[in-house]
Amino acid sequence: MNIHTGTPANAALRTGPFAEALRAAITARGLSLDSLQRRLSDRGVRVGTATLSCWQNGRRRPERPDSLRAVSALEEILGLPGGSLLVLLGPPRPRGHGVGLPAGSREYRHILPTWAALTDLLASLGTVADNKLHIAAQHEQVWIDGAGCSPRRENFQILRAHQDGVDRYVAIVDADPGADIERVHVEALENCRLGRVRRDAEAGLLVAELLFDLTLRPDQTHLIRYAVTDHAAVECRDFHRGFRFPAGQYALQVRFDPAHLPVACFAYRGAAEHELPMTGHHAVHINVDPVPPGIVGIRWDWI
Known part of the structure; x- marks a missing residue:
């Protein structure tokens, strides 16, 4: 039986997408997936019914050479013109974790020890916004109080989209050891x-999602400012930020209560470290421009 002009299957073949055209052709032919698999097997093509189901529902698409041979066999079995399904697939899609990301990008597992928990948290938001933009510039101010705790910090960020459809930034807060994360707020x-x-x-x-009032196009920038307040009252000895993507400028200032000053402060980036002079305003800072992917921070020693 051939698919005739005017049927839903024929219309799907003209416009696609691939999954809809395949599903319509299978329906028109009146074959079950088990029957389709047997007919493919008779032609020496091995494809599981689960795979066929994913193809027709759009959850996966055939891309490897053996899968493309299976599509050619499906065209014969379903009475379709040669190449009519293959042409709907278009060119192979890019594969891998780095697709669409700036060169040199890292995964969270290379930056954060608790990356598995972070991955689960991001998945619970159902968003990949953190994969679609990076930091063009960031100025961060951290306050250390008289008890040696960090009750507040503020961020001023210029974000640049490197993919389309960005309407939010995902702020990630890694609490000090022993701190109650329920007492930390954005x-x-x-x-x-x-x-x-x-x-x-x-x-x-x-x-935490920080939602914009617009949707960014690739290379478009957006300026935001937000604060993190921490009422956990845990002594702080370090502040750092991890960068997945290459960034523009990152400036970090840590300001101490004059009643409780550290004996020494050190800037570090990766394994490199150097001591920082403290100003008369009881503050130290670093300025990195540009910022390579990795960890940048300031640590200090109390008496």
């Missing part, structure tokens, strides 16, 4: 508003 200050927040108490992690 506050939207400028050009954004707080969306969903997720926490992992065991890992000491928080992720």
Whole structure:
């Protein structure tokens, strides 16, 4: 039986997509997936019914050479013109974790020890916004109080989209060891508003959506400002930031209460470290421009 002009299958063959055209052709032919698999096997083509189901439902698509041979056999079995399904597949899609990301990008597992928990938190948001933009510039201010704790820090960020359809930034907060992440909060200050927040108490992690009022196009920038308040009252000896992607400028200032000053402060990037002079305003800072992927931070020693 051949598919005739005017049928739903024929219309799907003209416009696609591949999954819809395949599903319509199977329906028109009146074959079950088991029957289709047997007919493919008779031609020496091995494809499981689960794979056929994924192809016709759009969950996966055939791309490897043996899968493309199976599509050619399907065209014969379903009475379709040669190449009519293959042409709907188009060129092979890019594969791998780095697809669509700036050169040199790293995965979270190379930056954060609790990367597995972070991956689960991001998945619970159902968003890949953190894969679609990077930091063009960031200025961060951290305050250390008289007890040696860090009750507040503020971020001023210029974000640049490297993919289409970006309408949010995902702030990631890694609490100090021993801190109660339930006592840590994110506050939207400028050009954004707080969306969903997720926490992992065991890992000491928080992720928060900062929603924009517009959708960015590739290479478009957006400026936001937000704060992190921490009422956990745990002594702090270090502040650092991990960068998945190459960034523009990163400036970090840590300001101490004059009643409780550290004996020494050190800047570090990866394994490299050097001592920082403290200003008369009881502050130290680093300025990295540009920023390679990895860890950048300041640590200090108390008496």
